[in-house]
Each structure stands twice: as structure tokens, then as C-alpha cells.
Amino acid sequence: MDKKLNPLNSIEDWEDDLLKRYPENPSEKKEEDFRDYKNSKRAESVKEFYKLNHQYQSYDFVCHKEATFLQFNQRKMSLWDALEFLNTLVDDSDPDIELDQLQHLLQTSEAIRADNHPDWFVLTGLLHDIGKVLCLFGEPQWAVVGDTFPVGCSFSKSIVHSEYFSLNPDSSNPTYQNKFGIYKENCGLDNVKMSWGHDEYLYQIVKDYLPKEALYMIRYHSFYSQHKEHAYNHLMDNTDIKMFEWVRKFNAYDLYSKAPVPPDSKALRPYYEDLVSKYLPDTLSF
Ligand SMILES: [Fe+2]
Ligand SMILES: [Fe+2]
Numbered sequence: 001m002d003k004k005l006n007p008l009n010s011i012e013d014w015e016d017d018l019l020k021r022y023p024e025n026p027s028e029k030k031e032e033d034f035r036d037y038k039n040s041k042r043a044e045s046v047k048e049f050y051k052l053n054h055q056y057q058s059y060d061f062v063c064h065k066e067a068t069f070l071q072f073n074q075r076k077m078s079l080w081d082a083l084e085f086l087n088t089l090v091d092d093s094d095p096d097i098e099l100d101q102l103q104h105l106l107q108t109s110e111a112i113r114a115d116n117h118p119d120w121f122v123l124t125g126l127l128h129d130i131g132k133v134l135c136l137f138g139e140p141q142w143a144v145v146g147d148t149f150p151v152g153c154s155f156s157k158s159i160v161h162s163e164y165f166s167l168n169p170d171s172s173n174p175t176y177q178n179k180f181g182i183y184k185e186n187c188g189l190d191n192v193k194m195s196w197g198h199d200e201y202l203y204q205i206v207k208d209y210l211p212k213e214a215l216y217m218i219r220y221h222s223f224y225s226q227h228k229e230h231a232y233n234h235l236m237d238n239t240d241i242k243m244f245e246w247v248r249k250f251n252a253y254d255l256y257s258k259a260p261v262p263p264d265s266k267a268l269r270p271y272y273e274d275l276v277s278k279y280l281p282d283t284l285s286f
Contacts, residue, residue, distance in 0.1 A: 007048035054164035072285035111257035131198030153181025188237035
């Protein structure tokens with residue numbers, strides 16, 4: 001893998017970095033851990049990753065990726081095939097330490113199930129990261145994972161490493177460089193283009209099959225500058241505000257459901273086969 005284009009050893013390093021930014025119990029965070037982390041090579045690679053992400057995720061870039069991938073002519077797969085395919089994503093990280101993609105998805109869904117949430121919420125846990133198959137279609141890390149944010153209007157200072165947006169061509173386009181950009185106040189997020197990645201891609205694949213709440217969780221689960229920092233309230237309508245309660249609820253399971261014992265995917269499969277067939281068709285077009 002070209003390190004210049006793909007600086008992260010593993011796409012999981014982005015998620016680990018989120019845990020540093022948004023720890024489950026901020027008060028328990030040790031000062032030494034933080035310093036240690038700051039000096040680590042991984043912190044450097046995460047920075048490099050955001051630099052590429054912020055430099056290249058422009059309005060035109062998003063339009064171009066939508067035109068390519070929203071034709072859904074990459075592959076036809078059942079959800080199970082997609083999960084297995086996603087698990088072939090090998091990266092340079094130590095396989096003994098990192099959980100594979102399926103385990104992260106099952107841990108998320110099992111934690112949601114354990115709290116007796118509706119079955120579509122459990123299903124959302126299982127499938128929310130399947131859009132990461134974009135990596136297997138040859139897309140670079142910065143066009144698959146990372147915090148997402150609106151394009152076509154000014155970049156919020158609360159987006160992580162916002163200093164790198166100075167490298168983005170949209171930063172010198174006056175149309176885009178005010179609070180509302182090409183949008184109207186409170187126009188609703190459905191009218192707002194987000195940076196391209198696994199969230200929007202999967203939303204577009206499953207949008208006809210799941211309840212609205214689930215679709216919000218899938219589409220905006222990496223939009224941290226909104227669900228953690230409330231930076232884009234001015235573009236949201238009342239439905240968005242209500243639905244983001246679900247996005248936040250989901251986010252806690254996505255970030256903090258790492259269990260010490262990995263879930264037994266074989267034993268769980270019958271339950272999830274029934275659940276998947278309740279909501280999704282036999283094959284999905286990617
Ligand atoms: Fe994700
Ligand atoms: Fe996730």
C-alpha cells in the first residue's frame with residue numbers, strides 16, 4: 001500500500017484516535033497516556049491522514065465520487081457476502097491485537113441487543129461500517145473513513161485538524177466560504193452534501209429498506225463536528241435535530257462497545273440471518 005496515499009497502518013487507527021478525542025470517561029484519562037500518544041508514530045500517521053482528507057475532500061471531489069459509486073455497478077452481494085468481503089480487508093496492523101471488521105460490527109450490534117433496543121437498531125449496528133468495502137474497490141483511506149463534514153459551505157473550526165482545510169481548493173472559492181455557502185439557513189441535511197466516505201455510500205445502498213432513525217445513524221455516524229460539537233445547527237431542520245438523538249445514541253455503541261471476549265460469529269449467525277432477511281433483500285448492489 002502506498003504510504004503517502006494511505007498513511008494509517010490500519011483504518012482502525014482512525015477509530016482509536018476518536019476514542020482519544022472522545023473518551024468514554026474523560027475524567028479517568030491519564031495524563032501520561034495522552035503524552036505518550038502525542039509522541040507516538042500513530043499520532044503522526046493520523047495527522048497525515050487528516051491532512052490528505054481535508055486537502056482533497058472538496059465539493060467537486062464529492063460530486064465525482066457520487067457519480068462513480070452511486071451507479072452501484074461494483075458488485076452484487078448478499079449482506080453476508082459483503083461482511084465476508086469486508087473481512088478480507090487486511091492492513092499492516094498486528095492481526096493478533098486488532099479485531100477484524102466483523103467483530104467490531106458484531107460487538108456493536110450485540111451491545112445494542114443487550115440493551116433491548118428495537119431489532120432495526122441491532123441490525124444497524126451490524127451493518128453500519130459495510131461501506132468500508134470502498135477500500136477494497138481501491139479507494140484511499142481518506143476517501144473511506146475519517147470524520148465527515150458538509151462541503152459547499154465554510155469548514156467549521158471544530159472539525160479535527162481544521163488547519164488543513166487551507167489546502168482544500170474550496171477554501172479559495174468565495175461562494176463556499178461563508179457560514180451557509182450554497183445552502184439556505186436550516187435547509188435540512190438532506191439538502192447538504194457531505195464529504196465522501198463509508199457513511200454516505202452505505203446510506204445510499206440501504207436507504208429503501210430501513211427506518212428513518214437507522215438511516216440517520218448510518219449516514220451521519222462519522223459527523224462528529226455535529227453530534228459531538230453542534231457545529232452545523234444552522235443547516236439542520238427540526239427533523240434533523242430530532243433524529244440526531246438517535247445518531248448520538250448509536251455513537252456510544254459504535255465507540256464504546258469493545259468487549260474483552262470477541263463475539264462468537266458462528267453461534268450468532270442464525271439470529272442475524274433472520275434479522276437481515278426481515279429487512280433486506282437477498283442481494284444488494286454495491
Ligand atoms: Fe464507521
Ligand atoms: Fe463502527
